[in-house]
Amino acid sequence: MPDIIGIIHRKRDGHELSGTEIDWVIEAFTHGIVEDAQMSALAMAIWFRGMTRAEIARWTTAMTDSGRRLDFTGLGLRTVDKHSTGGVGDKITLPLAPLVAACGVAVPQLSGRGLGHTGGTLDKLEAIPGWRADLSTVEMAEILTDPAVGAVVCAAGADLAPADRKLYALRDVTGTVESIPLIASSIMSKKIAEGAGALVLDVKVGTGAFMTELGEARELARIMVELGSDADLPTTALITRMDTPLGRTAGNALEVREAVEVLAGGGPGDVVELTLALAREMLAAAGIDDVDPAERLRDGSAMDRWRSMIAAQGGDPDAPLPTATHAETLYA
Numbered sequence: 001m002p003d004i005i006g007i008i009h010r011k012r013d014g015h016e017l018s019g020t021e022i023d024w025v026i027e028a029f030t031h032g033i034v035e036d037a038q039m040s041a042l043a044m045a046i047w048f049r050g051m052t053r054a055e056i057a058r059w060t061t062a063m064t065d066s067g068r069r070l071d072f073t074g075l076g077l078r079t080v081d082k083h084s085t086g087g088v089g090d091k092i093t094l095p096l097a098p099l100v101a102a103c104g105v106a107v108p109q110l111s112g113r114g115l116g117h118t119g120g121t122l123d124k125l126e127a128i129p130g131w132r133a134d135l136s137t138v139e140m141a142e143i144l145t146d147p148a149v150g151a152v153v154c155a156a157g158a159d160l161a162p163a164d165r166k167l168y169a170l171r172d173v174t175g176t177v178e179s180i181p182l183i184a185s186s187i188m189s190k191k192i193a194e195g196a197g198a199l200v201l202d203v204k205v206g207t208g209a210f211m212t213e214l215g216e217a218r219e220l221a222r223i224m225v226e227l228g229s230d231a232d233l234p235t236t237a238l239i240t241r242m243d244t245p246l247g248r249t250a251g252n253a254l255e256v257r258e259a260v261e262v263l264a265g266g267g268p269g270d271v272v273e274l275t276l277a278l279a280r281e282m283l284a285a286a287g288i289d290d291v292d293p294a295e296r297l298r299d300g301s302a303m304d305r306w307r308s309m310i311a312a313q314g315g316d317p318d319a320p321l322p323t324a325t326h327a328e329t330l331y332a
Contacts, residue, residue, distance in 0.1 A: 004028065004038050011045040019058045026062035030163045036170055043167070043176040051181035053223070059181065060227050063189035066163035070108075070137060070195035075145055077106040078286040081196035082278055083187055085211070085220070086118030087204045089245035093121045093153060094259035095267075095275050096282075098305035101150035102296040103279065105286045108144060109153040110160070110194050112168070117208075119252065122155055127253035127322055131315030149308045161189045178210045180220050188227040198234040198285035201225070202278060206243035214239070236281060240274060247271040253321040263303040272297075 002024040011017060017025075025042065028034040051059065072079050080100065084090055097107045111133075113120035122133045133155040135143075143152045158165070164186050171177050171186075191199050201224055204210070205217035221237035228235025247268040249258050261267035262275060279293035296302045307317040 004034050004042075008038065008041050008045060011042060011049055014049050016052050017055055019054075022055065022058045023062050026059070026066055026163045029166065030066045039167065040170055040174045040176070043171060043174060043179075043182060046181055047176045047179045050179075053226070056181045056185055056223060057227060057230055060185040060189050060192070061231075063161050063163040063167075063185060064192045064231070067159045067161050067193065069193045070140075070160065072106070072108060072141070072144065072195050072197070075106070075141060077144060077150075078104075078288075079106045079108055079144070079195075079197040080200065080282045080286045081107065081109055081191060081194060081198075082200045082202065082282060083191060084202040085183065085187070085204045085209065087206075087242035087246065088117065088119075088208045089247050089250045089255065090118065090204070090242075091121075091124060091247065091249075091255035091259050092202065092271065092275055092278060094124065094256065095262040095271075095302070095306070096278055097151040097153055098263065098309050099275065099279050099293055099296055099302040100282050101309070102301040102305045103283055103291045103293055104288060105150075105283060106144045107151040107282075108140060108194060108196055109151065110156045110190060111153050112155075118210075119250065119255065121153060124252045124255050125153060125310075125315075127256050128310060128315040128317070129319040131310060131313050133313075135313065143309070143312045146308070146312065149305065149312050151305060151309050152313070153309070154313065156190055156194070161193045164189045180211075180216065180223065183210060184220060184223045184227060188224055188231075192228070192231045192233055196233070198282075199228055199236075200278060200281045200285055201235065201237035202274075203237050203239045204242035205239055206241050208245065209242035234285060236285060238277065238281060246274070251324075253323070256321055260303075260306070263297065263306050265297055265300075 002021045111121035135154040143149050203221040211217040217239050225235045310317045
């Protein structure tokens with residue numbers, strides 16, 4: 001039987017872990033046999049030493065297989081998901097999911113909480129009174145097949161890639177977030193388990209992103225696209241700048257307000273531009289090339305989908321959003 005101390009030593013000293021060792025450590029960590037302190041040490045060793053392509057692929061598969069997989073093929077829908085590696089003010093998922101749904105493609109979006117300095121999509125949406133992130137698979141299917149909705153943004157169930165759920169939280173408090181192998185395997189294990197028909201990645205690069213250099217961002221994008229291909233999940237990636245915050249706001253309720261502005265046909269130009277670029281990429285992944293997402297912003301149908309999506313998850317799209325208890329004006 002593999003030994004966790006020996007595995008830590010091997011990775012610390014720069015050796016490649018075997019498939020058997022990776023399978024064992026992920027399963028043992030999921031079931032509490034490998035302790036948080038030990039996995040933290042291994043994550044730090046990976047941060048320093050990296051992983052080979054074969055190690056990343058096996059690590060991703062092991063985390064995917066640590067839980068169950070969703071399957072939306074029986075719904076008779078074209079499904080596409082999107083994932084961003086995160087940045088300050090990145091609220092793109094909020095207007096993007098209902099926009100793509102308004103174009104005729106179902107969007108099963110499993111999102112996360114804040115990680116490092118980046119805000120979490122679920123945290124932002126929870127600023128809406130009544131909105132809930134935890135949905136059952138049956139509820140997800142009902143919302144996706146509802147002709148008035150077609151998009152859902154929710155948390156991954158506890159049985160979906162549970163190894164990643166544990167490791168995700170651990171990386172956030174151990175200084176091991178900015179690691180290409182750990183980022184790639186974390187994202188792709190969840191997305192493969194999610195069961196969408198295709199995936200579009202928004203890989204951020206710049207001073208406000210986890211990948212600050214273009215070469216790093218390209219490497220991360222390449223690995224994730226290859227991991228998707230390995231799992232028969234058609235995957236494409238856009239590399240986008242994160243040297244300045246997206247839009248004009250950063251903060252949960254503030255970003256929801258800005259997303260609604262975009263859906264109403266306004267909003268900051270950079271948010272609109274990136275939302276439309278990702279929408280077109282998602283539509284192309286679903287085989288749709290005769291729909292202009294910009295028209296769906298102009299005619300109000302994307303806003304209609306937003307309101308229906310929020311209501312379907314218990315939220316009140318008309319309720320006032322919370323405001324800060326303290327404000328201070330800084331003059332230029």
